[in-house]
Amino acid sequence: MISLYGIKNCDTMKKARAWLDGRAVAYAFHDYKASGIDRASLERWVAEHGWETLLNRAGTTFRALPDEQKQRLDAGKAITLMLAQPAMIKRPVLDLGAGKTLVGFKPEIYEKVLGKG
Numbered sequence: 468m469i470s471l472y473g474i475k476n477c478d479t480m481k482k483a484r485a486w487l488d489g490r491a492v493a494y495a496f497h498d499y500k501a502s503g504i505d506r507a508s509l510e511r512w513v514a515e516h517g518w519e520t521l522l523n524r525a526g527t528t529f530r531a532l533p534d535e536q537k538q539r540l541d542a543g544k545a546i547t548l549m550l551a552q553p554a555m556i557k558r559p560v561l562d563l564g565a566g567k568t569l570v571g572f573k574p575e576i577y578e579k580v581l582g583k584g
Contacts, residue, residue, distance in 0.1 A: 469494040472504070473558035483559045483572040490583035494561075499553040509546045512560060516570050518545035521557055528554040 471487065471494045473480040487494055497504075512521050522545045523529060529537070529548075536548065549556050561569040561577070569576060577583070 469564065470497055470562040471495070472497045472499055472508075472556075472560040472562065474498060474500045474554060477558050479572050480559050483561070483577075486572070486574055486577055490581070492581060492583060499556065504550065504553050504556065506546065506550060509549055509556075511566070512568055512570070513542050513546060515566070515568055518542045520570055521545070521560075522549060523555050523557040526555060528552050 469492065471480075471483065473483070473496075475496075475498045484496070509521070518540070522540070524537075532548075540548075557570050559570075559572055563569070563580070569580065
């Protein structure tokens with residue numbers, strides 16, 4: 468089963484959900500603002516994509532952090548930040564199963580991977 472992780476009211480999430488719904492792709496939606504996220508999932512995603520890809524440094528939640536929390540980041544510190552404030556996780560994360568995920572929404576990549584043109 469495909470799982471889509473993100474925040475319900477995020478504009479990028481709305482686009483990803485509309486794309487999936489429009490192509491009748493079945494998925495479970497996990498709102499990590501409402502349900503949180505577990506360390507094991509974040510660690511898997513960081514291992515696959517790197518923390519630099521997963522941590523949304525352009526978002527208002529990250530930008531509002533004190534400077535000392537933004538400095539000298541590494542995987543462990545980034546995971547701690549994302550666990551504390553899941554809004555810092557880049558959206559969406561599409562978990563395809565078998566250890567394969569996509570981070571962010573690009574219709575052409577979804578189309579290539581899911582084969583739903």
